[in-house]
Amino acid sequence: AQSVTQLGSHVSVSEGALVLLRCNYSSSVPPYLFWYVQYPNQGLQLLLKYTTGATLVKGINGFEAEFKKSETSFHLTKPSAHMSDAAEYFCAVSGPGGATNKLIFGTGTLLAVQP
């Protein structure tokens, strides 16, 4: 079985500060890991993904995440927050062997950026 835990349902940072959103996963198979972003009243948009290979993955809008197998983590970071980063962020996991590509989502972290 697979699961995802996102620590912190609400995170607030100042504009220009580091963004760190935490995600831990549980998976009995090598995981595929994803971060999606949801802006108000919109659908989810893929930020970045890890499947195999390099453990540090870069995504859109300056975000990156590092897959750490020993810590079962896939935390999302951005060096300098921008007002436009205010949104809800979802971490998700799926298994590479699954024929259905089903995603298991975390409960989300709402990021607020203060001026």
Next chain:
Amino acid sequence: NAGVTQTPKFRVLKTGQSMTLLCAQDMNHEYMYWYRQDPGMGLRLIHYSVGEGTTAKGEVPDGYNVSRLKKQNFLLGLESAAPSQTSVYFCASSPGTQRALAKNIQYFGAGTRLSVL
């Protein structure tokens, strides 16, 4: 570039009424999914389909039915709406087995906000 289109965007139902949500994708994707999003619970999978004519239950299928008569369309039906089905519903599609590197990426529609009174 329409991607995944959901109709309607908003709907208000009375308890016991029925309705169908339509999802259409123009990317020739094999797999399609229906999720519901509730505060503090993330997205939960209702039903999914791995190809035309096939459907399967997800995590929270009770009270919903689906059909995939055409590859590009995935319909979600509520036969007798209940207040517990008040939610935001998202449809997503995925290439499936067509493109190995992208097969696990899901593309989402803008959602349907449903209120059941």
